[in-house]
Amino acid sequence: MAETVLEVEGLRAGYGPAEILFGVSLRLARGEVAALMGRNGAGKSTTLKAIMGLVPPRAGRVRFAGRDIAGLAAFRIARLGLGYVPEDRRIFTDLTVAENLEVGRRSAEGRDPWTPERLFEVFPNLASMRHRRAAAMSGGEQQMLAIARTLMGNPEAVLLDEPSEGLAPVILELMAEAVLRMKREGIAVLLSEQNFDFAAAVADRAYVIERGEIRYEGSMAALDADPALRAQQLAL
Amino acid sequence: MSVEFSFLLVQALSGLASASSLFIIASGLTLVFGVTRIVNFAHGSFYMLGAYVAVSIVPWLLQIERSPTLFFVGVLISACVVGVLGVVMEILLLRRIYKVPELFQLLATFGVVLMVQDAVLYFWGPLDIAGPRAPGLRHGVMILDQRFPAYELFLIAAGPVVLGLLWLLMHKTRFGILLRAATRDRDMVGALGVNQALLFTGTLFLGAFLAGLGGALQIPRVSASAQMDLSIITEAFVVTVIGGMGSIGGAFLAALLIGQLQAFGVLIFPKITLVLVFLLMALVLVVKPWGLLGRPESTAGHTALPEGIMQPRGFAAAEKLLLLLAVLAAASVPIFGDTYTIKVATEVLIFALAAFSLNFLVGNGGIVSFGHAAYFGLGAYASGLLVTKLGMPMEPALIAAPLAGGFFAALFGFFIVRLQGIYLAMLTLAFAQIAYAVCFQWVEVTGGDNGIVGVWPSTWAASRSAYHYIVLVAAMAGILALRHVIYAPFGASLRAARDSAQRAEAIGIDVRTHRWLGFTIAGAAAGLAGGLYAFSKGSIDPTLLGIPLSVDFLAMILLGGMQTVMGPVLGAAAFHSIKDIFMPLTDHWRFLLGASIIALVLIFPRGLGGAYAALRARFSGGAP
Structure with a gap:
């Protein structure tokens, strides 16, 4: 397998007295797409937030690009090249599309950096609304903007929290297209997902999380091909 | 033209x-x-x-x-x-x-x-x-x-x-x-x-x-x-x-x-x-509750309120004994103390009532008032003006003090309780400044900056000792009455509204009316404290309504611990005694006070009571 870019071992995290993660371990290879699947409340979002430093990890190791990042501030982790697209998008509604992209901009080292123009190729819908306030965009457009904004930081890997949530089928296809494009650009993607078809369409490997622990790890193809296994793991 | x-x-x-x-x-x-x-x-x-x-x-x-x-x-x-x-x-x-x-x-x-x-x-x-x-x-x-x-x-x-x-x-x-x-x-x-x-x-x-x-x-x-x-x-x-x-x-x-x-x-x-x-x-x-061009505040991820009173419990036997000793001590001050000590003790009792009434709002009701001194001062002015301008005796003038405090709290509170969070705090401050400005600017009636002197108690209460007992009785009555309200269903409703106004509404609590009444009650109690203060000092002036005094009250409840019922009393005693000891010793009292307030916020955000509770939890090996 290719070189590991992100490695999580025994990650524990929670909010106040509530424990959410009980030792999550997973890895992400350079340029691959892995899906973290599970039900509501299983710990998908918390896993991504804890990796990103938005929820302080209580125990465990997080290695990214050869460095221990557990306990670092979110902005330091982002600067190392780990991008994050939150579940609820959290775009800056007062700012225009172009301004939202500007907030995400960080200089790339060595390779061809993302520019608004290149991103408009990936997300053609955004090109026409460059100067529109983000508040006046549809949910799907906001989701695209959220991804584009993160890409402006030229990340090596991206944590993508529930990208398919609440999107119309047409937009879903565009979104899958965008994830595959990121993969072609060499960006590793760890996405949390409840929509199995979407995950199956984009991911190489799958993790299933339940009650804060990884219960299954394997190739997406195997999970997709074996309905019994899928039913057992995901209770779909 | x-x-x-x-x-x-x-x-x-x-x-x-x-x-x-x-x-x-x-x-x-x-x-x-x-x-x-x-x-x-x-x-x-x-x-x-x-x-x-x-x-x-x-x-x-x-x-x-x-x-x-x-x-x-x-x-x-x-x-x-x-x-x-x-x-x-x-x-x-x-x-x-x-x-x-x-x-x-x-x-x-x-x-x-x-x-x-x-x-x-x-x-x-x-x-x-x-x-x-x-x-x-x-x-x-x-x-x-x-x-x-x-x-x-x-x-x-x-x-x-x-x-x-x-x-x-x-x-x-x-x-x-x-x-x-x-x-x-x-x-x-x-x-x-x-x-x-x-x-x-x-x-x-x-x-x-x-x-x-x-x-x-x-x-x-x-x-x-x-x-x-x-x-x-x-x-x-x-x-x-x-x-x-x-x-x-x-x-x-x-x-x-x-x-x-x-x-x-x-x-x-x-x-x-x-x-x-x-x-x-x-x-x-x-x-427009968020101003002309403002937008509703997203409160997500921000603790807007300090931890308040959770479940008030009755006094344990030991605490009852302590309380009795405290009352006895307060009552025996005139016997053992000199005039100055009596004066300080009287003021402590008055501020205890004022601080208690503030924590009734903040700790119990989640209504962060930044202008509580207004009701204290308005009570003081009501008493003072009745005695000096209309020649009334002390007794009816003292009764007028809580009425005035309560009346203005009801008037201002009508607007205040419509708001939340920082806007509410700003409006309490604004109303307090109105009251301050009126007392400051309406020189013919209020004496302006200089205030009015000659607010003396009736003859029978004129001695320091006698007045101390009046204050002791009145302040204790006020505190016990407020404490009773905290324990009553009304107090519980206020706490429910504090923790979630929406859920409180959903179970049938008229949140706004409850908060309004709560604000009025607290204002009345502060007014009583103000009236008592006017007679103890013999004069009134606009500083009694000023921001610094409001902050003093807040510092008292912060010091005592907002999450406790009786903490404010302790806080008032500690704050006023410390102030009284150190203020004459230094020319830079404000600098010291400011630094202390900052230290308090940084080091003991849960007050002395909270620090004590945390210490006890640590040594008893319980969860932090």
Whole structure:
């Protein structure tokens, strides 16, 4: 397998007295797409937030690009090249599309950096609304903007929290297209997902999380091909 | 006709000039709030420092050459100096309190206000310092048939220029775009790789720079004085609240409105322009609770309230004994203590009642009042005026005190309880300032700044000892009555409304009415305390309604622990005794008090009671 870019071992995290993660371990290879699947409340979002430093990890190791990042501030982790697209998008509604992209901009080292123009190729819908306030965009457009904004930081890997949530089928296809494009650009993607078809369409490997622990790890193809296994793991 | 028109025109122009000045200051306040979510009390201190630095630097520069350029260079240098002080404050203090409840942020920044006041007195002395006039702008300009100062015309232009520059900064620079993004969602900005700490430091520089600029630009008009900070901060608060907190455009609009209201209000009600301004604010907030251009605050991820009283429990046997001993001690003070000790003990009892009534609001009701002294002072004025002006005896005058406190609490509370969070706190402050302004400005009745002397108890109660017993009985009765309300279903409803207004409504609690009644009851109790205080001191004056006393009350409940029922009593005793011991020993009492308040917020945010509970939990091996 290719070189590991992100490695999580025994990650524990929670909010106040509530424990959410009980030792999550997973890895992400350079340029691959892995899906973290599970039900509501299983710990998908918390896993991504804890990796990103938005929820302080209580125990465990997080290695990214050869460095221990557990306990670092979110902005330091982002600067190392780990991008994050939150579940609820959290775009800056007062700012225009172009301004939202500007907030995400960080200089790339060595390779061809993302520019608004290149991103408009990936997300053609955004090109026409460059100067529109983000508040006046549809949910799907906001989701695209959220991804584009993160890409402006030229990340090596991206944590993508529930990208398919609440999107119309047409937009879903565009979104899958965008994830595959990121993969072609060499960006590793760890996405949390409840929509199995979407995950199956984009991911190489799958993790299933339940009650804060990884219960299954394997190739997406195997999970997709074996309905019994899928039913057992995901209770779909 | 033309005379009248030119007069009105000049009046409108001077309104524009003050609007400009006000906007420059308020824009910094609203900017800092927008990004950091901290209402910075010390913004007024930055303004004052701007003026003081300018009256020191500018004359020195003008000695080199009396040129307009050097004047404005001096003004800009002063603003930069103040900006750097803002950076110092961000790094030393604000950085540590971004996540604490708003009340603590307000208190901590007020601690800075106190420290700066003493620092200013130390460095510049107690006398007002007049500044030089601006070279090239000293003349008057004829407008129709009226003379209008050229410097005022310059100020009229300065406001829109600052607005324009700020707009360019916010829309055309990366720093500005990041600021605007952080105003909406600062954690997301961090997740995109932006160092929030630097952004916040930059914001504080800009905010303090604007305050300093506002202050430095005032030196040709007003002398630098040590009272500039609190008078400007209330006006700046009002502007930002009316405009919508965090909105620079809103601040501009609100400053224009207030400038004109003051310019023309002074013609109609010369004495109560301040009242007009606050009335405008109350009106705007009732119609638009988030100000003209403000937006509902996203409270997600922010603890708006300090931890309050959870489940009040009865006294344990040991605590009953302690309580009995405390009452006995209070009762025996006149037997063993000298006159001075009796006086201090009497005041402790009075402040205990006032602090208890405040925590009834804050700890039990989640209503963070920043102007509780208003009801204390109004009670004191009611008693004092009845005795001195109408010749009433003490007994009915004392009964009038809680009535007055309760009446005004009901009147102001009607508006206040409609709001939440920081807007609510600002409105309590605004109403307190109205009351203060009336007592301060209505000289014929209230004696103005000097107040009124000769508020003495009836003959039978005239001795220190006798009056001490009156206070002991009245304060205990007040505290026990309030405590009873906390334990009653009404108190539980208030706690429910505090923890979730929505859920409380859903189970059938009329939240607004409950909060209104709660506010009125607390006001009445504070009024009683004020009435008792008036007779113990023999006089009344506007400081009884002032912000510093409101902050004292807050410090008492903070010290005692807001999450405890009886803590405020302890806090009042500790605070007042400490103040009484240390105040005569130092010339820098305010500096010390400010530093103590900051230390309290940083080290013991749960008060002495909370620190004790935490210590006990640690040693008993329980969960933290």
